[in-house]
Amino acid sequence: MQPSAGPALPHTRSRGVHWLTTAVALGAVVAAVALVEPADASPTAAAKPAAPPVHVPPPDPHAVTYPLTCAPGDAVDVISQAAVDMDGDGRPETVVVVRCHSDTGTPPSGVYVLASPKSGTGAPHIAQMLVDPREDRQISGFHVAGHAVKATVLGFSSDTTPRCCPDLRRDYTWEWRQGRYVAIPGPAPNSV
Structure with missing residues (x-):
């Protein structure tokens, strides 16, 4: 894209405040996603190891x-x-x-x-x-x-x-x- 001829428009300039506001908003979204769990999740469910398979002997x-x-x-x-x-x-x-x-x-x-x-x-x-x-x-x-x-x-x-x-x-x-x-x-x- 070619730069436009003429003076820069005031709404196209980036300022530090804009970047800071964007970073804070993005951080808040990431933190909210990290705190949300599925409805069927429980704190102990993730800590439990899977049960070992039960050994069933073949029919005699x-x-x-x-x-x-x-x-x-x-x-x-x-x-x-x-x-x-x-x-x-x-x-x-x-x-x-x-x-x-x-x-x-x-x-x-x-x-x-x-x-x-x-x-x-x-x-x-x-x-x-x-x-x-x-x-x-x-x-x-x-x-x-x-x-x-x-x-x-x-x-x-x-x-x-x-x-x-x-x-x-x-x-x-x-x-x-x-x-x-x-x-x-x-x-x-x-x-x-």
Whole structure:
């Protein structure tokens, strides 16, 4: 901007009084802002450290009754288990592979997600069945990767296929999506 020609106007000159008045007003505004607190603030709230997260143990797979049809007197074998907080609620679930006990042969397996009661007391329960043992499947390669469960599901192409030797296989991943566990199958099944 170019200076104007002619004499300076009286209202455009800065004086020390103007600067002093501006500085005092600005200081008063800053002090007022520093003294104002939000309505929900309290002097002790800022001094309290955040509460440490409560450790919740994963559900015990031996404390659950599974919907398996085992021979009278046969126990349920827990073949594999892994604890993971799949739903992100801060409390771990236990994902478990179980089957009826057998001294010979390989009975079908079931895969279940176990959860503890929200109250924190009481026995764990089955939150969801991922593989139904009535489908006559066997499980291998079971593991947890991050917040996902992965396993290879083995099956039989016909009723005449010996139960010792599954001839179908497919990899699966289960993830928590929109309030439930979703199975994501791998490539189409191939014969072993």
